[in-house]
Amino acid sequence: MHAEDHREQKMTWRPQYRSSKFRHVFGKAATKENCFDGVPITRSVQDNSFCAINPRFLAVITECAGGGAFLVLSVHHTGKVDPQQPRVSGHRGNVLDIKWNPFNDCCIASCSEDATVKVWEIPPHGVYKNITVPWKELQGHSRRVGLIEWHPTANNILFSTAYDYQIMIWNLDCPEPVIKNPVRTISHHPDVVLSMSFNTDGSLLATTCKDRKVRLMESRSGTLLRESNCKTHRANKVLILGNTKMLLTSGTSRYNDRQIALWDQDDLSAPLLEDNLDGSSGVIFPFYDPDTHMLYLAGKGDGNIRYYEISTEKPYIHFLTEYRSQLPQKGLGVMPKRGLDVSSCEIFRFYKLVTIKSLIEPLSMIVPRRSESYQEDLYPMTAGNRPALTAEEWLGGMDKGPLLMSLKPGSQIAESFSDMKAVGNSLENSLDTRRSQGRPCMLQLAYIQDQLEAKESKEDSSCKEDSSHTVDDRIQTPVTNGEDATLCSPPRTENELRLKFHKQQEEIRRLRELLNQRDVRIKQLELEIKNIKNSQSQSSL
16 A cells, blocks of 8 residues: 555656746856956955946956056957056055946946045046046045945936945035035944845845845935844845845855845845855855846855846745856956847856956856847846936935836947947947957948949940849849848858858859940940941941
8 A cells, every 4th residue: 555655656746847048048258369368456355346347348446556546448458458558546545346337338436445435437438548537536434435336227326335334325416526425324234334235226225234134225215124133144245136026145154154045125034045055255246137037146266156047936046057167256247238249149248357367257148049030038128328317306206217228239229328429439339349340241342333333334324224223233132131231230150251251252253244244235235336337327328
């Protein structure tokens, strides 16, 4: 009887398979020539990312003697970095954190041990001489400032926190170059604030503190809504997971194992889930992508990056796999979604700081797909680079979700909110380096058209119209597939480039034959005209 029951249980058991389009996501590190080499990365022991990226620039905090500085490099100018590269160097103490303005690709904020926050304007073409004078200087903290965050939907609102245990909110929409009074100061923390995270519309702010508690507050008023009091998890970093009404923290267990915990946003009394990772000591940096609901965990000093899928139902977190590497990361920057290469199904891009090699290595997370067309299901509408609110509207009590944009090629090009004059540059810089190379087909096409015009100019006016229409039609059909040649997508791989080259060579050969036939036809017509003239002159005699 027991054997039958056992057999019945065995037969009814089914493995639990999850259907997921991200099950086979893999990490692809950039080749050496597409990395940034020879970068003097800071030796600071702060648990920050030390770099910031947008579709135009990469900024990284550097080691320097006297004061603090950071480098700003074009994301497309990879390879060996010039040791004499000009820097942004106006701080009197070490720079501890840098963040790009999400609505202006040429504006970056930095904070330092000199107790100030400075906001810099970067020239659209890059830094060609040292920048020492900031656009704005924020003086309010009494001790070194360790962390800054821009508001995700309101323009020119900046949050900063320092070793004076205060969080200060700054409004940069004012004429003064030096701002001494923040619009609000939040004083709930008994110790240093370790991380800050906003929800999607920026109405809520979550923090972790050195007392290892998680706090959730209204971002505008600073009103404390909830506070955790959990003995089994000591939080270090916190993320609000988009609109899932959940928080994720990384930290340590009571036995000092590295651990992540998931919390209900409305109840911080105990975590929904705790998951021990390993016994290493480096801080875990969490990154969340609300478009794909994927969570990435990267340990400081580790070479690997684990990634998961988040759901709102139990068991909430589903492990996918991990990217492994021999190169340990000191910090990681993330490219905004509008800077990704959608043609290769890239859904996330890290920039790894590898101090032991003075290297910054781009790392793309890719969904393997056979089709080369745009994958709508991988790229829903995402937060764009235009603010939903002005600083005044937000301070007046308004909350709004981010303005969304499509990543589909050919859709309206995202322009920087306060840099409309540099539209041409932003278009160039938003293209991937592999796409930014010249198109040989355009030169060849122009050459062919010039040749045709030169040949056709010799024809009789009646013959000229017919032949030009025929030749133009024949050129357009095979070379551009009936589209404007400037809209042809450039080759993405070497094989595609070779195929296109051979097709163009074949097309050139065929057009040359066509030109030869036209030459023969022109000569025949000239002979016929000459014969007719001769016959007319003879008949008149």
